[in-house]
Amino acid sequence: MKVYKRLINCIFPILVVAAIFLAWWIAALAINASLILPSPSESLRAFFAYFGEASFWRAIGNTMWRSLYSFVFSFVPAIVFALLANRYRYARKLIDPFIAFIRSVPTMSVILILIIWLNPKIAPAVVAIIVIFPTLYSSFSAAVSSIDAKLVQMSAVYRVSMAERIWKLYLPNMAPGLFEGSASGFSLNIKLVIAAEALAHTTASIGSMMNFSQALLETQDLFALTIAAVILSVVCEWAIRLVGRAVIRWK
Amino acid sequence: MGDTFGRQGGDPMEMKNIRLENIGKNYAKAQVYDHFSLEIEGGKITCLLGESGCGKTTLLNMLASLTPYEGKISNVPPRISYIFQEERLLPNLTVYGNIRYVLGKDADRDKIMDVLEKVELAGKADAYPKELSGGQAQRVSIARAFAYPSELILMDEPFSSLDTGLKIRLIDVFCKLWKEENRTAVFVTHDAEEAYMLSHRAVVLKGGKIAADIAAEGDVPRAYGAPSKYREEIIRALLGQEKA
Structure with missing residues (x-):
């Protein structure tokens, strides 16, 4: 039964990807203009051709590094704010309007303003922090709220220290929500960093490579870079979920 | 001799009586207690019985400082153990x-x-x-x-969801542990049989007042189903009948 379930879990994503490629291939055949829509085979060829280029790997490294540290800078305050908002009513009254304000600012405005203000290498990371932070805060808040109030009450009766409660009650019971929020959050983070890199013309980045490909009308390269971004995003999301499953053994 | 955790226990005289004086407690518009007083004997098991909503759990929560109240509760030890209805693990x-x-x-x-x-x-x-x-x-x-390492154990219907056999075994386990240290215990139930088996005193609550206060003789645990005047008195008090 377990093997059958695992097989089903593998087969469906493969079928969906195959269907997307098939639709893409049919559309490319119908349009018959690789400048507008290159075929999957042309795009994959361009994708594999990048493997031999050092600049491609440098760009991947830079974009990933930017995504990673911007994610950490969103993740830590999101957890702290979620815990504070859950614990103190007045903290929530301050934090919630602040989050609502950040969330309501259009992403494109944030990107354009920050590009003016900041160094193009830093701006994409700051954009990602500003956009991802409210998303992570919301999912972490939901994770904190899902902690069983009866366990919190039991901990209070037995006078368990706050450090012990955070370490053994709050964090482990928040963990499923933390990993789920982080998996989708990190994936979105990569996409945001790439978009901001493209607009900020950040040197040696996936975003700027996409920008150049578009300017030079090398559409198959643009598609190849998109495939690279999708793979990065999917692999990171999958890796976070895998770590989550390993950590939350008790579930 | 010290107990399992190094305290010099086992002597009920060391445990002070807990006093609840002029306790008042309201939930929204409902008044649960008004000028309620009770003395809980140290080193003994006191059972609180009564219909649902009569304030048994509220009384435990007041002892555990889990809910605010008016009035005075004195001699509550700083450390309290609480056995909840669900395990809360x-x-x-x-x-x-x-x-x-x-x-x-x-x-x-x-x-x-x-x-x-x-x-x-x-x-x-x-x-x-x-x-x-x-x-x-x-x-x-x-x-x-x-x-x-507490001096007071509170229990809120800990056996209510268990079958009779398991209930009897758990009452035995509880008594075995309790006898090592004779900690003060307050036990809430709506089951007269549980009260009879596991308490030295039964306090029946009705409308926020003490409807009956029945003391038992002998040690716990008492044999399940054995004829007993203590159980009869508890049942009579629960049914609102006069003492025989």
Whole structure:
């Protein structure tokens, strides 16, 4: 039964990807203009051709590094704010309007303003922090709220220290929500960093490579870079979920 | 001789009586207690009985400072153990980890294993709560209460969801542990048989007042189903009948 379930879990994503490629291939055949829509085979060829280029790997490294540290800078305050908002009513009254304000600012405005203000290498990371932070805060808040109030009450009766409660009650019971929020959050983070890199013309980045490909009308390269971004995003999301499953053994 | 956790226990005289004086408690528009007073004898098991909503659990929560109230409660020890109706075990910790969690810096592996041995769960020390049966989980909850160095144990219908056989076994386990230290215990139930088996005194509550205060003779646990005047009086008080 377990093997059958695992097989089903593998087969469906493969079928969906195959269907997307098939639709893409049919559309490319119908349009018959690789400048507008290159075929999957042309795009994959361009994708594999990048493997031999050092600049491609440098760009991947830079974009990933930017995504990673911007994610950490969103993740830590999101957890702290979620815990504070859950614990103190007045903290929530301050934090919630602040989050609502950040969330309501259009992403494109944030990107354009920050590009003016900041160094193009830093701006994409700051954009990602500003956009991802409210998303992570919301999912972490939901994770904190899902902690069983009866366990919190039991901990209070037995006078368990706050450090012990955070370490053994709050964090482990928040963990499923933390990993789920982080998996989708990190994936979105990569996409945001790439978009901001493209607009900020950040040197040696996936975003700027996409920008150049578009300017030079090398559409198959643009598609190849998109495939690279999708793979990065999917692999990171999958890796976070895998770590989550390993950590939350008790579930 | 010191108890499992190094305290010099076993003498009920050391446990002070807990006094509730002029207690008032309201929930929204409903008044649960008004000028309610009760003295709980130290080193004994006092049982609180009454219909649902008569304020039994509220009284436990007031003793545990989990709910605000008017009036005065004196001589409540600083450390309290609470056996809840549900086990309230952390799902991410093992049986051993759950007991260690409440002990903090006082935790000592040998002492935890000793109390687990007494509730016959030493072999399950590394099991997670989801791997335990309802009875086993409640035994962990009892072990946790006794492992914690408290002078007062509060119990809120801890046997209500268990079948009779398991209930009798758990009452035996509880009494075995309780006799080592004779901690003051307050036990809430709506089951006259449980009250008869496991208490030295039964206080029947009705409308926020004491409807009957019945003292028992002899030791706990009492034999299940055996004829007893104590049980008869509890049932009569629950039914609102006069004393025979």
